[in-house]
Amino acid sequence: MSCMMLIWKYNSSMPIDFNQIQTPCYVIDEHLLRNNLAVIKQVKDAAGVDILLSLKSFSTWGVFPIFREYGFGASASSLNEARLAAEELGVQTHTYAPAYEAQHIADILRYSSHISFNSINQLYTYRDMAEHHGVSIGLRVNPEFSDTVHDMYNPCKPGSRFGVTAEQLGDGVPQGVEGFHLHVLFEADSLALEKVLAVFVKKFGKFLPQLQWVNMGGGHLITGEDYDIEHLIKILVAFKNEHDVAIILEPGSAFTYQTGYLVATILDIVENHGIKTAILDISFTCHMPDCLEMPYKPTIVGATDEKPGKPTYRMGGIACLAGDYMGNWSFDKVLKAGDKIIFDDMIHYTTVKTTMFNGVNHPSIGIWNKTSGLRMIKEFTYEDYKNRLS
DSSP states (O other), X not given: OOSSOEEOOTTOSSOXXXXXXXXXXXXXXXXXXXXXXXXXXXXXXXXTOEEEEEXXXXXXXXXXXXXXHTTOEEEESSHHHHHHIXXXXXXXXXXXXXXXXXXXXHHHHHHEEEEEESSHHXXXXXXXXXXXXXXXXXXXXXOSOOOOOOGGGOTTSTTOOSSBOHHHHTTSOOTTEEEEEOOOOSSBOHHHHHHHHHHHHHHHGGGGGGOSEEEOOSOBOTTSTTOOHHHHHHHHHHHHHHHTOEEEEOOSHHHHTTSEEEEEEEEEEEEETTEEEEEESSOHHHHOHHHHHTTOOOOBTTOEEOOTTSOEEEEEOSSSOTTOEEEEEEOSSOOOTTOXXXXXXXXXXXXXXXXXXXXXXXXXXXXXXXXXXXXXXEOOOHHXXXXXXX
């Protein structure tokens, strides 16, 4: 690996010198983040819709002041997320959870402008409280169709616990319900949304005249390189005009997609049966759990998929879990202890899912911009690990 590790990516304002970074560390590129926020705001304004930051995908509140500049609301799936949005984004949330706990519902309603219920039972249980708090009531519906091929992220597969089907809804919208919430996509394009909406209208269209809003959920990868933004705007405007409802989107990944890295250092290199593994100061199971859950192989800057004749390595995590590794990647040069390994696109659905399993050191979080270089937002200590449990 080059001793001067620089990256100038996409339209980043300046290259990042990763040799300055003490690892392990998540690094957010502010310029790339602002690029994404500007694109999403463009869609919001052009289509005349509400677009919300989904806190389940990203809740690093140290950069929320940047989000506030663009005027986005937030969606929450728990009391803690709703409270964080109120305290750090200054907004009431659109809240949905598979079920609400009686001891938390009053506080959830206090922090929410909209609340969606997952079932008729939950609606009947908490409807009066929601109306008393002046919160707009929604019902999650299940069109029983999704364009995703990944079962883990498919809320419409048979037996799903999410949402009310058209058959279960019957002939009318329950009293008090002002909106429908559907969430069926995963990192999808506008064509997938178009397909979903066609099924949704076929099954639930007769109810739309009774509604004020439709929340089309998340999974819209608006900031993806090949995403057809004009097509999305056309779909949203047409739907809004035809059905006379307000439209809400709450993309998760799109806000922080391709905006930063997880930077690690090689601690050792071991070999067994001809397989070389670089042992890192980060962990897949602790810091990149989606890689093992889905699974998917992340991109390493300066590396490729395995190529014959090139130095090739697995990446091994520092946790004691036997399966805490992935591979293989090929490099132009032989790796050694002390080299940096930079995992790309590690900001969305990463920090929100991390654990402190095995007492592994949690990566710091920093934001990089051209003026101040790297500014640390959070550094974790033994007290963070100790105080997490009793």
